[in-house]
Amino acid sequence: MTTEQSMPLEEDAAQWTAxxxxxxxxxxxxxxxxxxxxxxxxSSAIYVFxxxxxxxxVIVIGTGCILALEGPTWWHVSSVGLxxxxxxxxxxxxxxxxxxxxxxxxxxxxxxxxxxxLTWITGAVTFATSVAAAxxxxxxxxxxxxxxxxxxxxxxxxxxxxxxxxxxLNFGQMLMWHIVLLPLVVGLLTGLHLLMVxxxxxxxxxxxxxxxxxxxxxxEAR
Amino acid sequence: xxxxxxFNPDRDVSPWSGPLRPYDLLKEVTVAFIVVAVLVVGLAVVxxxxxxxxxxxxxxxxxxxxxFATTAITELDGTSATATYGPPYNNTPDAAxxxxxxxxxxxxxxxxxxxxxxxxxxxxxxxxxPQNAALSSALATFNAADEATKAKWEASYEKAVAKAEFANGxxxxxPGAYGPVAVMISSLTxxxxxGALDTSMVDQAHFYGTNYTKSLLFxxxxxxxxxxxxNQHLGGDQWGMMNExxxxxxxxxxWLYTMWYQVWPFNGPWxxxxxxxxxxLMMGLTLALILVPFIPGLRSVPRWTRVYRIIWRxxxxxxxx
Numbered sequence: 067m068t069t070e071q072s073m074p075l076e077e078d079a080a081q082w083t084a085x086x087x088x089x090x091x092x093x094x095x096x097x098x099x100x101x102x103x104x105x106x107x108x109s110s111a112i113y114v115f116x117x118x119x120x121x122x123x124v125i126v127i128g129t130g131c132i133l134a135l136e137g138p139t140w141w142h143v144s145s146v147g148l149x150x151x152x153x154x155x156x157x158x159x160x161x162x163x164x165x166x167x168x169x170x171x172x173x174x175x176x177x178x179x180x181x182x183x184l185t186w187i188t189g190a191v192t193f194a195t196s197v198a199a200a201x202x203x204x205x206x207x208x209x210x211x212x213x214x215x216x217x218x219x220x221x222x223x224x225x226x227x228x229x230x231x232x233x234x235l236n237f238g239q240m241l242m243w244h245i246v247l248l249p250l251v252v253g254l255l256t257g258l259h260l261l262m263v264x265x266x267x268x269x270x271x272x273x274x275x276x277x278x279x280x281x282x283x284x285x286e287a288r
Numbered sequence: 289x290x291x292x293x294x295f296n297p298d299r300d301v302s303p304w305s306g307p308l309r310p311y312d313l314l315k316e317v318t319v320a321f322i323v324v325a326v327l328v329v330g331l332a333v334v335x336x337x338x339x340x341x342x343x344x345x346x347x348x349x350x351x352x353x354x355x356f357a358t359t360a361i362t363e364l365d366g367t368s369a370t371a372t373y374g375p376p377y378n379n380t381p382d383a384a385x386x387x388x389x390x391x392x393x394x395x396x397x398x399x400x401x402x403x404x405x406x407x408x409x410x411x412x413x414x415x416x417x418p419q420n421a422a423l424s425s426a427l428a429t430f431n432a433a434d435e436a437t438k439a440k441w442e443a444s445y446e447k448a449v450a451k452a453e454f455a456n457g458x459x460x461x462x463p464g465a466y467g468p469v470a471v472m473i474s475s476l477t478x479x480x481x482x483g484a485l486d487t488s489m490v491d492q493a494h495f496y497g498t499n500y501t502k503s504l505l506f507x508x509x510x511x512x513x514x515x516x517x518x519n520q521h522l523g524g525d526q527w528g529m530m531n532e533x534x535x536x537x538x539x540x541x542x543w544l545y546t547m548w549y550q551v552w553p554f555n556g557p558w559x560x561x562x563x564x565x566x567x568x569l570m571m572g573l574t575l576a577l578i579l580v581p582f583i584p585g586l587r588s589v590p591r592w593t594r595v596y597r598i599i600w601r602x603x604x605x606x607x608x609x
Contacts, residue, residue, distance in 0.1 A: 101313065102310060103310055103311060104309060105307075105308055106308065106606075108309075109602050109603070110600065114316070120317065120320070121320040148336065148339065152332035152335070152336045152337040153329065156327075156335070157328045160331075162540070173589075173590060176298060176590040176591065183582070186580065186581050187579075187581070190578040197541055197542070201539065208342065209339050211340060213343060217507075224563070225392070225393050225561070225563035227375075227393050231396070231399065233400060235505065236498070237499065238498025269301065270302075270304045271603050272297060272596055274604065274609050281297060284300070287302040288302050
């Protein structure tokens, strides 16, 4: 359902801008984008982990921005910097903890059903990209840990040819990936994932037949 | 006539026609943020974060001069791990790993060339030779010698340096026919201990250098870094990369990647190509994770395992199941 205000005048309907707005309003009308009611089956604690992951991501980005303000070696020489780094570390740990539970929860719900494949794919790719983002953070610490991790990790990357272009021993390159490229991708994918969730809604439970078995036909599933 | 697709419970759903209930999404996200913020602040206050100082070439050569000298001679004679690594550092024959008959490592080529003898030993020594007559003479002798003579000196020194000692501020190697090599390695060790042989020298950086490839390779060729790492349970056979210095959780999400290195056949007959094979396997598994919705059998696992009965237990109870 689209609101009347979002529909362009007839003479403007051919505009690119008008077309995009109309399509966006059709795909995600306000009541779908920010709903105040949800299906009754949405009552398990597992549903909270998506929101927890998002909350942790916000803290990861916020603390990362503060570290970026002062530069990559600030946290070695400042107690405030060390504390911000600790917040950054633990928010990353929390984000992965919540994200993995969210992912497994969605797997066991078969949350891709009902034309929600893209929701699943954007989530899985965000997870993989987050692993790369965290890894580049570990090798950008400018301490013993980053020396050891980078000199160990180079072998896997070099063995696949990736290391020739993505050099984990090049601090400058890794820092740029960590604070610009990968957060950008994670941010965009997260946004797309959230829009897909809102567009398709939360997957309903498996429909059961009279015997309590998963319905195998559309008629049984109704 | 259009063909109707057969209903598949692992792919399709019937639109929900049951009741709706109030659900304040923004309130949930806000509460989640507060809970996570409190949790993170608590963990940061109680546990902080580890920050073990980086190993420098100065600290390495000072704390373990013999290991430094042993490594330096292998860089000079071309037998170190880096010198024999293959792409992307050099063209050592048959060094590149393979996945079956294909070597992606070889295909990518040498994109970060490293000449260990020149970059780690001869270049830095040449920079200080004008201030050191003995070293200047040793370098001239070395450079004028033929390859066979150089190899003979280097082999003798490499054998002897294992028995070397560091005493009274000097590297003491048992006497032998090392030609100028003893003076060269001794000078390089002294240079390293003074701090003159550090990242900017080894990496040949401009004023604003940020690429530490060469100095990291040099440090990693020694046993000093590995010993420190093993003491911190970070070795390759200790689930290395996913761990963190101290008692911190590290990159626990890399458990599956790290696990393959600990098990047969990756730690046995496939060991020579383990990195390439583990990566290939992990890329395949990651692709499978992304494409679960389209993989018959795999997408049925949720239905078979019946975990959904726990997740939606209230819903099913309300429906009388």
